[in-house]
Amino acid sequence: MKDFNFKVPQTVEFGMGSLKKLPSILAENKSKHVFLISDRGLEKIGVVKRVVDIIEACGVQITSYLDVVPNPTVDNVNVCTAAYNASGADYIIALGGGSPMDVAKAVGVLATYGGKITDYEGAHVVPGEITPIIAIPTTAGTGSEVTASAVITDESRNYKLSVFSYFNIPKYAILDPTLIMSLPAFIAAPTGLDSLIHAIEAYVSTAASPFSDAMAEKAMELIGANLRRFVANRADEEAACGMMLGSNFAGIAFAWARLGNVHAMSHPVSAFFHVPHGTANSIILPTVMEYNALADKGRYEVIYNYIKEENGVTTDFTPSMLIEEIKQLNKTLGIPASLSEVGVTADKIEVMAADAMKSGNILVNPRQTTLQDMITLFKNAM
Numbered sequence: 001m002k003d004f005n006f007k008v009p010q011t012v013e014f015g016m017g018s019l020k021k022l023p024s025i026l027a028e029n030k031s032k033h034v035f036l037i038s039d040r041g042l043e044k045i046g047v048v049k050r051v052v053d054i055i056e057a058c059g060v061q062i063t064s065y066l067d068v069v070p071n072p073t074v075d076n077v078n079v080c081t082a083a084y085n086a087s088g089a090d091y092i093i094a095l096g097g098g099s100p101m102d103v104a105k106a107v108g109v110l111a112t113y114g115g116k117i118t119d120y121e122g123a124h125v126v127p128g129e130i131t132p133i134i135a136i137p138t139t140a141g142t143g144s145e146v147t148a149s150a151v152i153t154d155e156s157r158n159y160k161l162s163v164f165s166y167f168n169i170p171k172y173a174i175l176d177p178t179l180i181m182s183l184p185a186f187i188a189a190p191t192g193l194d195s196l197i198h199a200i201e202a203y204v205s206t207a208a209s210p211f212s213d214a215m216a217e218k219a220m221e222l223i224g225a226n227l228r229r230f231v232a233n234r235a236d237e238e239a240a241c242g243m244m245l246g247s248n249f250a251g252i253a254f255a256w257a258r259l260g261n262v263h264a265m266s267h268p269v270s271a272f273f274h275v276p277h278g279t280a281n282s283i284i285l286p287t288v289m290e291y292n293a294l295a296d297k298g299r300y301e302v303i304y305n306y307i308k309e310e311n312g313v314t315t316d317f318t319p320s321m322l323i324e325e326i327k328q329l330n331k332t333l334g335i336p337a338s339l340s341e342v343g344v345t346a347d348k349i350e351v352m353a354a355d356a357m358k359s360g361n362i363l364v365n366p367r368q369t370t371l372q373d374m375i376t377l378f379k380n381a382m
């Protein structure tokens with residue numbers, strides 16, 4: 001067994017209605033002025049107001065930035081950082097899916113150390129602690145509330161850059177499953193699959209440890225049992241709790257075990273063609289699972305038993321059964337079967353493959369991958 005270290009350096013509050021913990025967290029930290037980062041979709045359905053009302057009721061001043069876009073951009077980060085700096089706030093609250101949470105991390109870095117977000121691109125460039133963040137996820141999801149990454153799209157080069165630093169991990173995560181119950185099915189499905197893919201990629205990663213395995217296995221158990229139910233009925237409380245927790249555990253697993261070729265490939269797909277993150281990952285997953293099957297050390301069977309629709313443990317497993325199960329799961333949840341169906345064009349395969357090869361996730365993918373392999377993977381996913 002390889003050496004490993006592990007820490008979960010934050011407080012996680014879980015529970016139906018756990019938003020009510022926000023006043024005590026603000027009081028504990030003597031916060032007088034918070035800066036809320038969210039998006040217009042959440043404003044429209046009243047989720048932003050729910051949080052603003054709680055903050056105002058405890059006499060804490062609030063300034064908001066609500067213009068985060070999906071696959072958030074460098075421009076988003078710059079405008080939001082200027083607003084944060086002008087506000088005089090002492091704490092950031094990130095309310096939303098991965099997009100507002102990632103912008104919050106990037107703003108936390110720039111507000112503390114200055115410069116441009118591209119100055120911090122890559123792993124471990126952030127020099128120290130950043131502005132403290134309370135993350136409140138509303139999708140299940142990216143797990144960004146417990147991860148070290150901020151993923152930001154640099155539109156000038158059609159590139160999703162990652163700022164990876166353990167200093168980015170929010171100080172608090174409030175997991176309130178009532179918040180994900182407003183998700184429409186067409187967002188619940190790809191975001192839920194995204195969380196499953198985090199668990200799967202962390203589980204087969206060459207950087208996996210017994211600690212990340214424990215998190216990834218529990219995540220697969222929870223998501224496997226609840227994803228179909230949750231997409232069918234987001235008002236199903238038990239399924240919402242299972243998904244919220246599963247997404248969080250998957251986030252902890254991949255914050256330390258990292259991901260693999262699926263995420264390396266999906267970033268350029270989203271950067272060039274604006275495909276939602278979870279949708280891009282879900283379409284690519286069967287292709288990468290087929291490719292990685294050659295490196296399987298028996299983990300495919302474990303994954304299969306967690307996610308398959310039928311009950312009971314399989315005794316006559318072959319890797320193709322897992323790949324078929326994933327394709328069927330995608331189909332059941334309304335995910336397109338190929339990248340060409342979401343507008344990806346073949347003329348960008350070479351440049352997307354070159355960008356995918358820049359991802360640190362390639363290094364921990366279970367099967368080694370060359371640029372030529374990557375081009376073939378993109379062609380297969382088309």
Ligand code: NAD
Binds near residue numbers: 040138142
């Ligand atoms: P998102 O944050 O982009 O939100 C997508 C849409 O869902 C938005 O329109 C939003 O208004 C809506 N929405 C969110 N919560 C809702 C709710 N409860 N009810 C109704 N609508 C709701 O989606 P996402 O998939 O959570 O985040 C994707 C982003 O996260 C990508 O940029 C991706 O690269 C990034 N990501 C980051 C990490 C990380 O570790 N930092 C991990 C995975 C993905």
